[in-house]
Amino acid sequence: MFTRMSDIDRMFGAMDLLRNKMGRIFGDFDRSLDYGPGLTLSSSGPRTNLYEDGDTFEIRAEVPGIVKDDLNVSIQGNYLEINGSRSLDTPEGYKIHRAERGTSTFSRSFTLPNDVDAEKVEANLKDGILYLKVPKSEAAKPKQITIR
Amino acid sequence: MKERRDIAKKEEKNIEKTRELRSAIPAVDIYENEDEILLHADMPGVLKEDVAVNIDNGTLSLSGVRKLETKGVLKWEEFNDVEYIRSFSIPQTIETEKVEAELKDGVLKLHLPKSEAAKPKQIEIKAA
Known part of the structure; x- marks a missing residue:
């Protein structure tokens, strides 16, 4: 054969x-990649992206209409958790024609590829997107090795 | 057959296309009271300059482009640059000159006031 x-x-x-x-x-x-409307009534949580840039990770999450007091980020070792809730500013005395956005309480957790330095995390909320800059811990940082 | 061959040749010459902007439908809430119609649309990451609201002949169309700068190696991606597009039919009684729009925390809020003529009127019954 x-x-x-x-x-x-x-x-x-x-x-x-x-x-x-x-x-x-x-x-x-x-x-x-999901091109749907994002955070709606039926979704389980915000969509996220993770980028790795040398010695930092950048995590982005879509959180439209959520103020910073309603967001909670916690890190332990390489475990990251984003909690939050969205309350809608439904105006008083209005008739509702369409309600797609929905109020929700969500929790998403991730295991990052490396241990991170929880002390130096920067979190920014801008235009409905949460930006988290998470530096890697010293042990996990890339090291330059000189060749003798 | 000859024509078909020509088309094939043309495609080969095309330069590589860069990634096209995908379009998405934003989630909206619509409220109404006697004076106005309110529209809230989720557009996370869209800047004020990149939003367009058009009202033409009873059609309201929204468009918002999200352009995010990225740095580093992508580990996972669930959302991307996108154009939020959605159109609505609105009654002709909306006063287009007085429409107000604001963008805050990735939510576009539109106030569409009704014209005086369209507001409900209480009719008083006079005693005979």
Whole structure:
């Protein structure tokens, strides 16, 4: 059936390709871009992005219409939790035609890839987006190694 | 057949497209009382300069573009640069000159006042 070694090689190559493709499919399901309206009645929490820039992580979360007093961020080791609630400023004496935004209480937690320095976290709330700048802890920072 | 081949050739010459801005539908709340209609739309990350509100011939259209600067390597991403677009039919009785809009904490709030003629009137019954 296999006359040459290269046939077997090629077969395994094809299997590897398939495995990579399958891996990517599940990756897409896991955390994929979502272009929906975001924080609504049915969603479980705000959408987040995570960026890694050298010795800091940046976490962004979509929190439209939430004031800073209603947000709570806690960090322990490499575990980060964002809690919050949204109360809508429904005006008095108005008839409601459409209510899609919804009030919600949410909690999202993440395990960051490295331990972080919880003392030096910067949190900013701007235009309905929460920006968290989290520096890595000393032990986890990338180190320059000199070659002798 | 000949024409088809031409089209194929053209596509090959095209330069690579950069990522297009996706559009999304913002979640809205709409309230009404005797004087005005209120519209609240979620547009997180959109700056004031990038919001456009148009009223034309009974159609109100909203557009807000979100452009976020990113730095570093992306680890995961659930939201991205996007254009929020949504249109509504509004009654002709809205006074378009007096429409007010404010953007705060990523929420666009529109006040659409009704014209005097459209306001409900209490009719007094005179004693005969």
